[in-house]
Amino acid sequence: MGIFSFLHKHTEFFSAKDKEQIVQAIRNAEKETSGEIRIYVESHNSMVNVIDRAAEVFLKLNMQKTDERNAVLLYIAMKDKELALFGDEGIYKRVGADYWNNAVKEMIGEFSKENISNGIEKCILHIGQTLKEKFPYDAATDKNELPDDIVFGK
Numbered sequence: 842m843g844i845f846s847f848l849h850k851h852t853e854f855f856s857a858k859d860k861e862q863i864v865q866a867i868r869n870a871e872k873e874t875s876g877e878i879r880i881y882v883e884s885h886n887s888m889v890n891v892i893d894r895a896a897e898v899f900l901k902l903n904m905q906k907t908d909e910r911n912a913v914l915l916y917i918a919m920k921d922k923e924l925a926l927f928g929d930e931g932i933y934k935r936v937g938a939d940y941w942n943n944a945v946k947e948m949i950g951e952f953s954k955e956n957i958s959n960g961i962e963k964c965i966l967h968i969g970q971t972l973k974e975k976f977p978y979d980a981a982t983d984k985n986e987l988p989d990d991i992v993f994g995k
Contacts, residue, residue: 854882854919859958860991866962867989870969875976876932877912877987878965879904883994886918894918895925898994905929907986911976913968915961924948926968935975944968 855863867878881898888894895916899905904912910931917924926941933941944964951960 854993855958855991862958863961863965863991864989866965866969870965870972871985871989873978874969874972875909875911875978875983876969876972877904877907877985878915878968878972879912879987880915880917880961880965880991881994882917882919882991884918884920885995886921886923891916891918891923891925892927895927898992899927899929902987902992904987907931909976911972912987913972915964915968917961922952924952926964932972932975936971940971 863880867880870878879902881895881902886894888897895914898916899912899914902914904914907929910929912929913932914927915924916927924945926944928936928941944967947967948960948964951957951963954960
């Protein structure tokens with residue numbers, strides 16, 4: 842441990858079991874669709890608008906580079922108690938704004954019960970079902986275009 846190790850302290854938002862639950866939910870959801878789902882978690886939103894921050898992260902993670910433009914980012918700022926779903930143009934056009942607003946409301950309901958990892962899992966599975974309907978899996982062409990791990994910011 843270095844003398845300045847406190848400067849790099851990383852907050853653990855999830856237990857190892859919670860992380861595995863979330864990653865497994867992503868893998869399960871993506872088995873039946875060409876769509877991609879990513880989770881980005883950080884302490885604070887460095888921007889005023891949570892959607893703007895989610896869009897910035899989406900681009901930073903190169904999520905716009907999927908073949909069918911069907912990637913979805915779940916962005917969470919834990920200490921700010923903010924979250925957003927950001928869908929690329931392919932999926933967004935097929936489901937519309939009400940879909941995303943309702944999914945966020947459902948997640949907030951779970952989060953308000955202090956059930957964060959289960960809320961994330963339910964959201965992933967819900968989005969996965971929608972991606973399956975709109976972008977079904979094709980064994981001949983489908984590939985995992987983005988990593989399934991949770992990305993942790995500052």
